[in-house]
Amino acid sequence: MDMGIGLWCLQSTATSPRSFGQAYQELAEDARLAEDNGIHSLWLSEHHGYYDGYCPALMPAAGAALAATESIQIGTGVLLLPLHEPHRVANAANLLNEQSSGRFQLGVGMGYRPVEFEIKERDMSQRLKLMNAGLDVLRTTTQTPTWVGISSEKAAERAGRRGLGLFISGAFSKDVVNTLIQAHRTAWAQSNPSGDTPPPVGLLRNLWIVDTEAERRQALDWVRSSYLVYAGLGWGADNTGVDFVSQIETSMDEVEKSATVGSAEEIATELDGYDVDLVVCRIGYDQPPRTALTEVIERIGRELTPLVQDLGVQW
Amino acid sequence: MRLLLDLRRISEPAERERLAREADENGIWGVVVTGPQGGECVEASAIATTTHHVTIVVDVDGNDVHPTTLAEEISVLDQITQRRTMVIFRGTSTSKATIATLLSGLPSQGVILSPPPAQASIPIQSPEDIPQTKLPEDVTQLATIIDQYRDSQTAFLIVSWERPIKELARHAVGRAASTDFPQMVADMADQIDPID
Numbered sequence: 001m002d003m004g005i006g007l008w009c010l011q012s013t014a015t016s017p018r019s020f021g022q023a024y025q026e027l028a029e030d031a032r033l034a035e036d037n038g039i040h041s042l043w044l045s046e047h048h049g050y051y052d053g054y055c056p057a058l059m060p061a062a063g064a065a066l067a068a069t070e071s072i073q074i075g076t077g078v079l080l081l082p083l084h085e086p087h088r089v090a091n092a093a094n095l096l097n098e099q100s101s102g103r104f105q106l107g108v109g110m111g112y113r114p115v116e117f118e119i120k121e122r123d124m125s126q127r128l129k130l131m132n133a134g135l136d137v138l139r140t141t142t143q144t145p146t147w148v149g150i151s152s153e154k155a156a157e158r159a160g161r162r163g164l165g166l167f168i169s170g171a172f173s174k175d176v177v178n179t180l181i182q183a184h185r186t187a188w189a190q191s192n193p194s195g196d197t198p199p200p201v202g203l204l205r206n207l208w209i210v211d212t213e214a215e216r217r218q219a220l221d222w223v224r225s226s227y228l229v230y231a232g233l234g235w236g237a238d239n240t241g242v243d244f245v246s247q248i249e250t251s252m253d254e255v256e257k258s259a260t261v262g263s264a265e266e267i268a269t270e271l272d273g274y275d276v277d278l279v280v281c282r283i284g285y286d287q288p289p290r291t292a293l294t295e296v297i298e299r300i301g302r303e304l305t306p307l308v309q310d311l312g313v314q315w
Numbered sequence: 316m317r318l319l320l321d322l323r324r325i326s327e328p329a330e331r332e333r334l335a336r337e338a339d340e341n342g343i344w345g346v347v348v349t350g351p352q353g354g355e356c357v358e359a360s361a362i363a364t365t366t367h368h369v370t371i372v373v374d375v376d377g378n379d380v381h382p383t384t385l386a387e388e389i390s391v392l393d394q395i396t397q398r399r400t401m402v403i404f405r406g407t408s409t410s411k412a413t414i415a416t417l418l419s420g421l422p423s424q425g426v427i428l429s430p431p432p433a434q435a436s437i438p439i440q441s442p443e444d445i446p447q448t449k450l451p452e453d454v455t456q457l458a459t460i461i462d463q464y465r466d467s468q469t470a471f472l473i474v475s476w477e478r479p480i481k482e483l484a485r486h487a488v489g490r491a492a493s494t495d496f497p498q499m500v501a502d503m504a505d506q507i508d509p510i511d
Contacts, residue, residue: 010394010430020430024394028364048387053430056387059353063360064395085380088353095354099328099361119426120381 001271001312003305004280005034005297006043006077006204010061011052013229016286020053027061028068033294035072037301041105043077043280047233048116059092066100075105077167077204077280078149082130083111083120086137093144107167108134109149113234135162147202153183160187163199170204170282171258174273177203181275201313202278206259207267209299216261223259224252226285264303268311276312316465316491317344319372319473320480321447334480335362338369341484345370345401347473352376356388363396370399377406377414383426386417393433402439415439447473454486458498461490482510
């Protein structure tokens with residue numbers, strides 16, 4: 001399996017304020033660092049109208065990261081397709097791939113914040129219809145590799161029928177992940193009986209490489225605190241049955257349980273058995289000092305990537 | 316008067332980047348770029364990443380797009396360019412007014428950009444606000460054209476130029492900026508440091 005890093009949200013949060021100019025400058029620096037250390041891809045994330053500047057326009061940000069690098073893939077994990085005009089997304093994706101010799105990956109999702117649909121004057125109850133209409137446009141207007149962010153078997157099946165890749169949320173167990181993948185591949189095989197290689201599957205994981213128990217506790221605290229952002233965004237961890245906002249501590253306990261924190265060898269062992277093409281290490285938290293972030297990027301590339309290259313799906 | 320080098324008709328991405336870098340290095344005030352609808356800020360972002368000083372003037376199609384979406388793209392671009400963004404907007408006056416408000420950091424119909432623009436306010440122009448011309452190779456003719464635009468209260472002039480960028484910088488930038496440009500200095504520079 002390939003190793004990517006994410007999610008670069010380019011925020012200035014209440015817990016870790018910074019200038020936005022610095023955030024965008026560091027995006028280019030981080031992409032170069034990841035590239036130099038053999039990491040497969042860097043993934044960006046999108047929201048609209050949030051106080052902390054959470055990046056609302058991923059395509060220009062991807063353009064900057066691609067222009068600053070030569071070989072790493074840059075992806076959107078994910079662009080909220082129902083909030084955009086699909087023909088513009090396709091045009092931008094095509095241009096990014098033209099400029100970068102095919103290094104752009106387009107991950108798309110539906111979005112879940114009512115305020116974002118209000119800002120864009122779209123009916124959130126129609127988001128599935130908007131999503132499907134958008135995917136129809138992308139199918140005929142771009143050859144860009146497209147991944148769909150999903151959290152249910154039905155959504156996995158829809159992506160499979162369309163021949164699109166999967167981008168799976170970070171908080172699921174191995175059994176749930178592999179069930180989603182199976183649904184995806186079955187639907188793909190039924191729709192493409194002559195196909196030989198199913199579309200790829202990417203898995204987001206909360207992940208950090210540590211050497212000591214103290215570092216492990218610190219990393220888990222960073223993971224927990226990072227979900228304050230999601231609580232603020234109104235995100236709910238559907239699969240846990242817990243109301244993320246009103247039961248924040250319980251929610252964070254669930255998030256902590258799903259995190260993969262340990263030595264590179266321990267993490268590789270944990271990742272064995274995930275039938276995926278790509279793992280995106282979610283390390284773009286807002287609390288770690290910059291030195292810790294750059295160190296973990298280097299370690300993911302140098303220590304973890306060689307250990308997992310023969311894991312995952314093999315075609 | 317400030318000169319904006321027109322890169323919109325340069326088809327090769329590598330050639331656009333080369334010209335933008337030369338404009339950057341030689342003190343041209345701005346370069347004008349565009350892209351397919353939805354890709355305009357992507358192109359501008361790539362050019363911004365390879366330059367440091369030159370203003371990135373992005374020519375955008377504001378039709379068939381929610382004004383907030385376009386304003387978000389421009390605001391992010393302004394963070395990437397580090398305050399070097401300027402906009403040529405093609406679309407309805409209503410959309411332009413909404414986008415101009417948002418790009419000033421002000422709310423429009425309850426929406427405010429986040430992140431805000433890096434500049435206090437991102438300049439937004441209509442195509443008809445900025446004249447454009449293809450400059451001649453002949454230095455005397457070039458001087459006449461620059462003088463005419465400058466003396467008619469033109470703030471920005473989009474120029475097409477097919478010769479070395481350094482030559483444009485030597486003969487036109489100072490003349491555009493000054494009413495008493497010493498042409499003799501530029502002519503002597505041509506002798507001391509000939510441009511191929």
